[in-house]
Amino acid sequence: MFCATFKRNVGIILSGHGLVGLKFNCVTFSRTCQISSRYLHETSCDLKNLYKNDKRIRLNDGNYIPTFGLGVWKIPNGLDTINAVTWALNSGYRQIDTAARYGNEESVGQALSASEIPREEIYVATKLYDDSHGYNETLEAFHKSLKRLGLDYIDLYLIHSPMNGKILPTWEAMIELKDKKLVRSIGVSNFGIHHLTELHKTFDVIPAVNQIEVHPFLQEIPLVKYCEENNIMIQAYSPLANGQKLDEKSLRMLARKYQRSPAVVLIRWCLEKGYVCIPKSSNKHRIEENITAFEFVLEKEDVDFLDSLDEGFRTCHEKIKLPWTG
Ligand SMILES: NC(=O)c1ccc[n+]([C@@H]2O[C@H](COP(=O)([O-])OP(=O)(O)OC[C@H]3O[C@@H](n4cnc5c(N)ncnc54)[C@H](OP(=O)(O)O)[C@@H]3O)[C@@H](O)[C@H]2O)c1
Numbered sequence: 001m002f003c004a005t006f007k008r009n010v011g012i013i014l015s016g017h018g019l020v021g022l023k024f025n026c027v028t029f030s031r032t033c034q035i036s037s038r039y040l041h042e043t044s045c046d047l048k049n050l051y052k053n054d055k056r057i058r059l060n061d062g063n064y065i066p067t068f069g070l071g072v073w074k075i076p077n078g079l080d081t082i083n084a085v086t087w088a089l090n091s092g093y094r095q096i097d098t099a100a101r102y103g104n105e106e107s108v109g110q111a112l113s114a115s116e117i118p119r120e121e122i123y124v125a126t127k128l129y130d131d132s133h134g135y136n137e138t139l140e141a142f143h144k145s146l147k148r149l150g151l152d153y154i155d156l157y158l159i160h161s162p163m164n165g166k167i168l169p170t171w172e173a174m175i176e177l178k179d180k181k182l183v184r185s186i187g188v189s190n191f192g193i194h195h196l197t198e199l200h201k202t203f204d205v206i207p208a209v210n211q212i213e214v215h216p217f218l219q220e221i222p223l224v225k226y227c228e229e230n231n232i233m234i235q236a237y238s239p240l241a242n243g244q245k246l247d248e249k250s251l252r253m254l255a256r257k258y259q260r261s262p263a264v265v266l267i268r269w270c271l272e273k274g275y276v277c278i279p280k281s282s283n284k285h286r287i288e289e290n291i292t293a294f295e296f297v298l299e300k301e302d303v304d305f306l307d308s309l310d311e312g313f314r315t316c317h318e319k320i321k322l323p324w325t326g
Contacts, residue, residue, distance in 0.1 A: 069125070069277075072104055089111070089122070095278065109151065112150070128158065129141065130164045136173075142157065155184045157185075163190075166326070167324075187235075189210065191210050206231075214238075214275060215245070216306040216310065237316070240279050248262070267293035272297070
């Protein structure tokens with residue numbers, strides 16, 4: 001019997017690469033836990049299955065969302081997406097974030113159907129694109145996404161952005177999809193505070209999630225605060241700043257301290273903040289590497305340091321400031 005005392009994610013620490021290379025030097029231990037010695041002898045593949053139990057967060061509609069997932073923006077439909085999703089699922093990811101706009105829902109669906117993981121254990125998020133706003137258009141676009149994905153329900157359906165307006169009839173259709181149980185949770189993406197308050201003036205059903213660009217270099221503090229006060233989950237997109245800040249000297253130095261890559265430190269920061277984190281990679285090694293963010297925790301002073309890096313560095317079009325057009 002292996003016995004250890006530590007703060008959190010005990011099973012996941014074990015599940016990454018077995019007990020070899022436990023990086024306890026950077027983990028604060030505070031809780032006693034016992035792990036059966038059988039895990040010591042499992043293959044790393046079996047160990048990775050423990051990620052099935054990775055943390056889920058309760059949304060304002062009572063549903064639970066995994067804290068971590070694979071984003072598939074810019075991964076071409078076809079083998080690239082099938083491989084990425086398959087590698088992610090095999091590594092323990094349980095959430096896939098796609099969109100009608102990404103053009104790869106079909107391949108996401110193929111990878112899901114080829115997987116032996118039960119559907120209810122996998123969380124699938126997709127998005128309604130800006131060109132499909134409006135009540136009828138939303139219903140039609142949703143059914144096309146559902147068909148491409150080869151699913152009979154979607155876990156999270158998001159309005160991709162407030163661009164093109166017609167948000168009120170669009171949201172009405174989203175609520176209908178939820179009422180019909182074709183979608184478990186509904187949310188928005190790239191919505192600013194004014195979009196959310198306008199939506200709330202008309203509807204009691206508020207978004208469960210606002211998917212926005214967030215990383216240490218762009219923290220969107222007022223919007224995050226508003227969402228937290230209104231119980232809207234932040235789903236952080238481009239959590240690696242689209243790969244554009246991974247060479248920052250201070251980040252590299254911090255990564256060295258934890259013997260992790262800069263990317264994994266950024267993901268860990270996102271998890272420490274309590275956001276849902278959806279890094280993209282189409283590379284098998286990096287997909288496997290990114291989920292090792294569950295294997296350690298950042299010391300408070302290092303979270304504080306990352307908090308100090310906010311410089312409004314945005315990698316995507318700033319849609320949260322678009323005017324509300326109803
Ligand atoms: N709602 C929206 O409007 C919106 C907008 C943007 C993104 N998103 C979602 O958020 C997801 C993630 O955002 P993102 O794609 O912009 O960027 P990201 O996850 O911040 O960064 C992805 C970039 O980092 C690289 N990378 C990944 N893991 C790495 C590692 N361990 N080491 C070094 N480089 C690594 C990737 O290259 P490789 O692929 O070569 O590994 C890619 O170039 C998207 O896929 C999408 O699902 C949503």
